[in-house]
Amino acid sequence: KNQVEQSPQSLIILEGKNCTLQCNYTVSPFSNLRWYKQDTGRGPVSLTIMTFSENTKSNGRYTATLDADTKQSSLHITASQLSDSASYICVVSSFTGGGNKLTFGTGTQLKVEL
Amino acid sequence: EAGVAQSPRYKIIEKRQSVAFWCNPISGHATLYWYQQILGQGPKLLIQFQNNGVVDDSQLPKDRFSAERLKGVDSTLKIQPAKLEDSAVYLCASSFGGTLYNEQFFGPGTRLTVL
Numbered sequence: 001k002n003q004v005e006q007s008p009q010s011l012i013i014l015e016g017k018n019c020t021l022q023c024n025y026t027v028s029p030f031s032n033l034r035w036y037k038q039d040t041g042r043g044p045v046s047l048t049i050m051t052f053s054e055n056t057k058s059n060g061r062y063t064a065t066l067d068a069d070t071k072q073s074s075l076h077i078t079a080s081q082l083s084d085s086a087s088y089i090c091v092v093s094s095f096t097g098g099g100n101k102l103t104f105g106t107g108t109q110l111k112v113e114l
Numbered sequence: 115e116a117g118v119a120q121s122p123r124y125k126i127i128e129k130r131q132s133v134a135f136w137c138n139p140i141s142g143h144a145t146l147y148w149y150q151q152i153l154g155q156g157p158k159l160l161i162q163f164q165n166n167g168v169v170d171d172s173q174l175p176k177d178r179f180s181a182e183r184l185k186g187v188d189s190t191l192k193i194q195p196a197k198l199e200d201s202a203v204y205l206c207a208s209s210f211g212g213t214l215y216n217e218q219f220f221g222p223g224t225r226l227t228v229l
Contacts, residue, residue, distance in 0.1 A: 004156070034217075041222065041223075041225075042222050042223075043118070043205055043207070043219075043220025043221050043222050043223055044157070044205075044220050045220070046217050046218075049217070089156055089157075091156075100216070101170075102159065102218075104156030104157050104158070105156050106154065106155050106156050107154075107155075107156055
C-alpha cells in the first residue's frame with residue numbers, strides 16, 4: 001500500500017528561526033514529489049516539485065531535498081516568518097497506465113510565533 | 115488568472131439531509147478532482163474527471179456520493195443522505211491535463227459540518 005508519513009505532526013518555532021520538516025514515503029512506482037503549503041481555510045499551494053533525478057530544489061526561503069534511495073524528503077524553511085504558519089503537506093506521485101495517482105501525507109502543522 | 119472557485123464556503127446540515135457543492139475550475143483545465151479532507155489528515159481523492167468523463171472514482175462512496183461534470187467545465191458533488199463522518203473540507207482541484215507533471219491547483223474548499 002502506498003503511504004506517505006510526515007514528521008513532526010506539529011511544530012512551534014520563533015520568528016527568524018530555521019526548521020526542517022520530514023517526509024518518508026513508500027510509493028511505487030515513484031514519479032515525483034511535491035511539497036504543498038496549506039494556509040488555514042485555503043486550498044494547498046505547490047511549493048516545489050522534484051523528480052527521481054533531482055536531490056534539491058529551492059523556492060525562496062524554502063529548500064526541499066530528496067533521497068530516492070532511502071525514500072526520504074525534507075523541507076527546510078530559512079528565517080521563518082509569521083506568514084509561514086500553515087500546514088505543509090508532502091505529496092508523492094505515481095504514474096502508471098491508470099494515470100497519475102497522488103498519495104498525500106497528513107501534513108506538519110507549523111506555527112511561527114514572535 | 116482566476117483560480118478554482120468553490121461554493122458554498124461553509125455548510126452546516128443535519129444527518130440524513132442532502133447537500134451539494136459546486137466547483138468552477140481554471141479556464142482551459144481539462145482535469146478536475148474532488149477531494150475529501152478530514153481534520154488533521156491529508157486530502158483523499160474522491161473522483162477525477164477528464165473533460166466530462168470519469169477517470170477514477172474508486173474511493174467515492176457511491177451509495178451516498180455522486181458527482182457530475184456535464185459540459186466538461188463546472189462540476190457538482192452531492193451527498194445524499196449525509197452522515198456524521200462526512201464532516202470534512204471538500205476540495206476541488208483542476209489541472210491542464212492528467213499527466214505526470216501537471217500541477218493541481220486547489221480551490222479554497224467547502225467546510226461541511228454534519229450535526
